[in-house]
Amino acid sequence: MKNKIKAKGVSVFYGEKQALFDVDLNVAEKQVTALIGPSGCGKSTFLRCLNRMNDVIDICKVSGVIEIDGENIYDKSVDVVQLRERVGMVFQKPNPFPKSIYENVSYGPDIHGIAKDKNHMDEIVENSLKQAALWDEVKDRLDEPGTGLSGGQQQRLCIARAISINPEVILMDEPCSALDPIATAKIETLIDELKSLYTIAIVTHSMSQAARVSQYTGFFHLGKLIEFNTTDKLFKNPDNKMTQDYITGRFG
Amino acid sequence: MAEHLVKSYDEQLSILTNTIAKMGALAEKQIKDATEALLTNDQEFVDEIVGKDDRIDELEKNIEAQVVDLITMRQPMAIDLRETVSAMKISGDLERIGDLAKNIAKRSRYVSVKLPDNIKKTIGAASEKVQKNLKLVLDAFVNRDAKVAEMVWNSDEEIDNLIDISMNSVTEFMEREKNYIKPAAHLLFMSKNLERMGDHATNIAETVYYLVTGDDIEGDRPKGQSDILSGQ
Numbered sequence: 177m178k179n180k181i182k183a184k185g186v187s188v189f190y191g192e193k194q195a196l197f198d199v200d201l202n203v204a205e206k207q208v209t210a211l212i213g214p215s216g217c218g219k220s221t222f223l224r225c226l227n228r229m230n231d232v233i234d235i236c237k238v239s240g241v242i243e244i245d246g247e248n249i250y251d252k253s254v255d256v257v258q259l260r261e262r263v264g265m266v267f268q269k270p271n272p273f274p275k276s277i278y279e280n281v282s283y284g285p286d287i288h289g290i291a292k293d294k295n296h297m298d299e300i301v302e303n304s305l306k307q308a309a310l311w312d313e314v315k316d317r318l319d320e321p322g323t324g325l326s327g328g329q330q331q332r333l334c335i336a337r338a339i340s341i342n343p344e345v346i347l348m349d350e351p352c353s354a355l356d357p358i359a360t361a362k363i364e365t366l367i368d369e370l371k372s373l374y375t376i377a378i379v380t381h382s383m384s385q386a387a388r389v390s391q392y393t394g395f396f397h398l399g400k401l402i403e404f405n406t407t408d409k410l411f412k413n414p415d416n417k418m419t420q421d422y423i424t425g426r427f428g
Numbered sequence: 429m430a431e432h433l434v435k436s437y438d439e440q441l442s443i444l445t446n447t448i449a450k451m452g453a454l455a456e457k458q459i460k461d462a463t464e465a466l467l468t469n470d471q472e473f474v475d476e477i478v479g480k481d482d483r484i485d486e487l488e489k490n491i492e493a494q495v496v497d498l499i500t501m502r503q504p505m506a507i508d509l510r511e512t513v514s515a516m517k518i519s520g521d522l523e524r525i526g527d528l529a530k531n532i533a534k535r536s537r538y539v540s541v542k543l544p545d546n547i548k549k550t551i552g553a554a555s556e557k558v559q560k561n562l563k564l565v566l567d568a569f570v571n572r573d574a575k576v577a578e579m580v581w582n583s584d585e586e587i588d589n590l591i592d593i594s595m596n597s598v599t600e601f602m603e604r605e606k607n608y609i610k611p612a613a614h615l616l617f618m619s620k621n622l623e624r625m626g627d628h629a630t631n632i633a634e635t636v637y638y639l640v641t642g643d644d645i646e647g648d649r650p651k652g653q654s655d656i657l658s659g660q
Contacts (some may be wrong), residue, residue, distance in 0.1 A: 384503050411505050413642025423505040425437065426430040 186240035210386035213396035227263035264338035270330030272322035308336035328359025458529035484526035577636035587626035
């Protein structure tokens with residue numbers, strides 16, 4: 177299995193407070209890697225390191241090395257805008273732009289200059305919405321505002337927006353926590369389909385979701401990566417006692 | 429092991445373990461009693477044994493319901509998941525052991541001839557060894573002891589060898605006493621039942637080993653040398 181992302185000795189500080197301690201973690205290409213752990217364990221902090229989302233927080237300092245395809249993304253020569261073109265992100269709360277469904281998806285390709293002409297843009301929008309399993313539900317109302325969709329549809333719109341610029345990696349930060357079980361099931365099905373095209377890292381509080389959608393799982397606690405394993409092993413017979421206590425609900 | 433944050437989860441799991449232990453104790457007693465019925469020819473005792481099998485069947489249903497509840501309510505993971513799945517499997521083996529014991533008791537009705545001592549002795553010894561293995565493996569389940577489970581697994585061969593001796597004695601008896609071929613045929617089935625019970629105890633040993641370690645016992649199942657048993 178080829179590793180798309182290699183993180184070595186990653187530590188993160190918010191001012192004086194250290195949020196992540198010396199994390200080594202690899203994300204396998206075209207697989208789903210889940211990050212789990214109690215609130216404040218550093219899993220989202222780690223995820224946000226992968227597309228340098230932490231750069232926008234002034235007091236946040238990241239040390240260590242994170243390579244994507246062998247290139248250190250914290251290298252001075254790396255253009256953050258280009259990095260985020262390669263590494264898309266979907267957040268906990270669906271956050272479509274206050275624009276039409278069409279524009280939500282066309283916005284990225286537009287600013288990155290990906291579409292050759294109007295026809296090409298139409299094609300990108302349609303394909304992205306199809307890949308996000310939303311096309312059939314919205315194809316007759318692309319001009320309506322994205323914010324008028326249901327929560328689950330909005331989240332799939334955000335996924336369509338993320339894949340419209342053809343990224344290599346998609347980061348998902350609790351993408352289903354605001355959704356009902358049916359919308360959650362649709363997103364999970366989607367994740368399963370998207371992994372043939374993209375490398376996916378997902379932070380989730382739902383252990384059963386991690387068990388269902390991922391092939392690898394990392395368990396974080398108090399800023400440390402406690403165990404990284406295949407999802408199968410981690411949920412059936414984890415190596416670390418702390419992991420076992422957490423996933424079986426014994427954690428105090 | 430640390431307790432669950434939800435206390436009622438611990439209670440559910442401990443009730444499940446206790447129910448298995450109770451079912452196992454009943455199955456063990458049924459083997460003992462069925463063997464005694466064979467050796468003593470006590471017909472009333474046979475009726476009592478046959479009646480008691482219903483209780484074992486009820487407990488199997490009860491365990492199934494508990495397991496379904498646990499999966500529905502808790503979505504168990506890791507050790508809890510292995511415990512839940514193991515309980516279901518073990519209860520299935522115990523139910524079969526109960527049926528086989530009941531069958532021995534029923535067949536004993538047709539074996540009212542005075543048995544030769546060597547046959548009595550061997551069947552009695554095989555039965556004792558089966559009871560011992562079942563007790564050991566149930567203790568291993570309750571104590572989450574993979575080593576004892578592995579020991580039981582390895583010792584099934586001794587049961588197979590005793591059954592081999594028993595079956596050979598019975599066939600010799602058949603050749604000598606042509607008038608007793610029918611009751612002797614029942615003895616063959618009863619011996620085979622004991623061998624099967626030993627196999628179920630071995631299944632339970634495998635389940636306990638998996639429950640504790642998350643892995644399967646390595647190697648091939650030990651087997652006795654018998655031609656009669658293997659049919660080869």
